[in-house]
Amino acid sequence: MLAEIITIGDEILIGQIVDTNSAWIAQQLNSAGIRVKQISSVSDDRQHILTALKEAQERVDVILITGGLGPTKDDITKKTLAEYFQVGMIENAEALENVKRIFAKYNRPLLEVNRQQALVPENCEVINNHNGTAPGMWFEHQGKVYVSMPGVPFEMMYMVEDQVLPKLKATFKLPFIIHKTILTVGEGESFLAERIADIEDSLPPHIKLAYLPKLGQVRLRLSGYGENQDNLATEVEHYAEQIISSLGTVVVAQEDIALEKALLDKLESSSKTLSVAESCTGGYISHLFTQHPGSSKAFLGGAVSYSNELKESILGVKNETLWQHGAVSEKTATEMVQGALQNFKSDYAIAVTGIAGPGGGTDEKPVGTVWIAVASAAETVVRRFTFGNKRKQNIERTAITALGMLNTLLGNL
Amino acid sequence: MLAEIITIGDEILIGQIVDTNSAWIAQQLNSAGIRVKQISSVSDDRQHILTALKEAQERVDVILITGGLGPTKDDITKKTLAEYFQVGMIENAEALENVKRIFAKYNRPLLEVNRQQALVPENCEVINNHNGTAPGMWFEHQGKVYVSMPGVPFEMMYMVEDQVLPKLKATFKLPFIIHKTILTVGEGESFLAERIADIEDSLPPHIKLAYLPKLGQVRLRLSGYGENQDNLATEVEHYAEQIISSLGTVVVAQEDIALEKALLDKLESSSKTLSVAESCTGGYISHLFTQHPGSSKAFLGGAVSYSNELKESILGVKNETLWQHGAVSEKTATEMVQGALQNFKSDYAIAVTGIAGPGGGTDEKPVGTVWIAVASAAETVVRRFTFGNKRKQNIERTAITALGMLNTLLGNL
CATH class of the missing domain: 3.90.950.20 (CinA-like)
Known part of the structure; x- marks a missing residue:
């Protein structure tokens, strides 16, 4: 299962902001067993967006798009998606309710430009945005899934965790994946690898061990792939315990925390x-x-x-x-x-x-x-x-x- | 003048690191008058790199590539570039000297795998890497410029500032661009825009004003484009002074600093x-x-x-x-x-x-x-x-x- 992340908007291309969204999305997808093949940042330009979508669907199954959903003229993601899918735009009742809810909450008048936030391509399924006015959109088209989301980090994150990932797992019937992270500090990769060489050699093919080093710390991540969630959890836990007892005090935590x-x-x-x-x-x-x-x-x-x-x-x-x-x-x-x-x-x-x-x-x-x-x-x-x-x-x-x-x-x- | 940045390597695609290199390069290029059309992150995969290069040269004039230049097997950027340009590899004397210099400095034996760091595609001009063993490479091919650099931030940054930017300016005879940044704090974009509306309206077409807001601060950036560097500097300075005196104490600095x-x-x-x-x-x-x-x-x-x-x-x-x-x-x-x-x-x-x-x-x-x-x-x-x-x-x-x-x-x- 392969994915591409497309970010739309000029802020990244002029270097005004660093694209932290893509790294976060990539982590989430990887944890769910979806490999990110490419990340592309493109400008708010109709032809450029169309080309990026066309190129992406040639190499991957899932295309996650962020950005370009604001109410201003330069935000053209929605109408470009409609053009790409060759469909018209319709007003979505659920999305309109959400816009009204947010304007009521802040006691602001609803302008026509805000109402247009509820306009979406007619082939999409709306993903409700609990934290903002721009709806997310889910498309299925010629065997590929396209998801369009706002570029505002916390709006996007909430959508991914709460709605997009569960829906991707259900749509593609992804196998169970269980991750177990062991955080170590003070010793390098090669030292750790030597200490647990026997355990690593004994891992069955459906359990992988990754070394993720970062500034004096190394995270050891066991990933188990399988059909039976309970057995898998027991099995991964078994190898994690072996590793933890071999490494002793360099282990700081048995979960993925700072x-x-x-x-x-x-x-x-x-x-x-x-x-x-x-x-x-x-x-x-x-x-x-x-x-x-x-x-x-x-x-x-x-x-x-x-x-x-x-x-x-x-x-x-x-x-x-x-x-x-x-x-x-x-x-x-x-x-x-x-x-x-x-x-x-x-x-x-x-x-x-x-x-x-x-x-x-x-x-x-x-x-x-x-x-x-x-x-x-x-x-x-x-x-x-x-x-x-x-x-x-x-x-x-x-x-x-x-x-x-x-x-x-x-x-x- | 359009550019594309291609980053090669899996660390970004699995979300292990955030791609800060691209934002930095984009800032540098923008300041020199080169617009970044797309940023693409691709995997260490031969076919994928070839496709990315081919797609990029269709839309831009300059392609800056980072990553995949290490000594290990999974780093395939150099040989893939040679394949793309249909040329062989040769050992570059200057690059070999640099590798030897660095190994001598740290008193380490030079292995065959390290010597291979000096192998480069035969159509390239080597860009010396003062801070590491992997040489940078400059290619001119069918009217386009390709630059390949290491992904290690400070090695890449040094190369860009010291060698790549000056060479791009010389190759493409870019017009002079002068930037002047005014840092303000405590007031929003719309307040500032109102206060300096008259000055903004009076700007000649070759001087642009950009508002760059970030967390309670707004940077006002004047950019002047022209042929005569001295006149341009005087002119930009003139408008900067008008803005600064209109805004008063919300101005914190007259340069682009924190x-x-x-x-x-x-x-x-x-x-x-x-x-x-x-x-x-x-x-x-x-x-x-x-x-x-x-x-x-x-x-x-x-x-x-x-x-x-x-x-x-x-x-x-x-x-x-x-x-x-x-x-x-x-x-x-x-x-x-x-x-x-x-x-x-x-x-x-x-x-x-x-x-x-x-x-x-x-x-x-x-x-x-x-x-x-x-x-x-x-x-x-x-x-x-x-x-x-x-x-x-x-x-x-x-x-x-x-x-x-x-x-x-x-x-x-």
Whole structure:
């Protein structure tokens, strides 16, 4: 089963926005067993859209289209689809109700241009848009399925999860696929592969293992394909357990979640708290934690001690430590993490201090030198790293490495 | 002049990575006066790549290809290009030197598979890769230009800026284009358009004005097209000055930079400092500032006071304030911002406290309720906002709104 994603609109082609929709849709389709053959971004141009549709139906079975459904003149997806299918346009009662509902909710008058949002090609089945006025549309034509959706991410996402994926599964009678993700941190692909080589060799042909590496973390994804959902789940779980017990503490989570979310869950389930003291990461570690709902249950907060004065006043780093050893030193990192534990009254703390660059490096401490400390009341671990010379990457790698060290410290908490 | 961007490789098609390369390339091409007609992401499949190339050359003049240049078996871009152009492969001396240089630098033995990185289709002109072993390649074929580059972002970016763009400008004798960006914050597109309607109407046909809105900010971009670079620069500057003086303090910067970077520049040029006290944004505002090189000159740091205890201990918010008014209140925001000024000894401070959601809302203070305070020794401004019910958006909107309020407070600093 092959699919193509077509995004329509100029914002992507002039580089004003990054196309995050397509990556998200591709993930969803892949998880359902539909392979994405091509992603095409085209302009709001009639002939160009017609050509893209024609090319796509020659290579795939399912064509998912986003964008170009707004009420303004430059949005021409609907009428171009009608031309492509050689049908007329009709007003859809359900879509009109939805437009009226949304205008009533915001107490705005319904203009003719808004009413036209309910006009759709007459061969389509309308997919209701709970979050906006532009209806989604499902077409079946000469053995292929076409789905047109708005480009607004959350309108599109809701439609895909709630309506499009279930309908695709039903239409194409896709086999059951069960995924199980194991999140690891701190070891590379080749190390992991060696550790679980025996298990990997013993996998039956209908269970696949994929390594998905990303910035110091590797996700291991087991995918089982089959007819009997219950047996499949048991079988996948069996191999997952073998892998998890072989890998030990590098495993952070047994589901597909963010690393910091896994750590928050671990802390919360043991009623433990965390604080941070950030210098070179400048708030990024705190931001990683606090982007997750409910993070306040385990995360108390912390200091962004960018200046030396703040390292002293908020964290209690000694003035003589800063003078004798410098802000980027084992001793400063240690005092920072202990200051966080003490002043912020948390069970665990993370502290980082380093030279993110591009300026500030010396021969002894080049750009990319970072000290990371993690601590509990019982134990403090401090390590030095030398990352690269790119500021953004140094910030990200420092954060992920610190999270990995915290994971090791938490152990079997 | 039209271009197509083709990305080759499965990572994008399975949704493992978001295609940020294409947006970046599209921006660069647009700034040089080359319009991107289509972006296509295709798999590492010989026939699929051949079809994509054939389709692209039917609609555009320039085809920029990224990815599929690694040393492993699944990277087939080079040999597929040779097949497409019906030429053989030869070893390129310059590319081989580059491979040897990089292996010598990291003190690694040169294997046969690495030596093959220097094999290229015989009709290409090699584009040296300063940051990696895979050479870029420039082809001219039947009046069209094809450029193949690695998919690794910084290798590709360096090639585009340093070599590909200058060569495209020279090959196609593109007209001069001068862009001037004016960054505004706090007012919407329609407000701005009304304020500068007269100026916009008076623009000559060879100078265009674009509104590029993004999260509470609008970039106004003047683009001048012409033959004489000096005259054009003077002319664009003339209209820019008119716009800037009409818009007053909503203008933050006269170049295309990030909002927070513009604020840092303003502070630095007046030798003023800033600190922050973040509750609901959880470190995001600090992260925005500290991602910029040199931010430590103006940004001292701050507190991520997620828990009430930290609001008291680091910022000196009164216990009775928290009890009587709650953490999300005018009084708490005021005490936070004044605590930051005092404890962190900065000239300016930002404080935010709110309910990012999805939990924690009440009838009186629904999810999305945020208090933002900005202050100097002389003045404190506190405002209440009600954003939406999406956590990530609440964090971003709070941050941008706080930056806008700081901009107003800074005034003509």
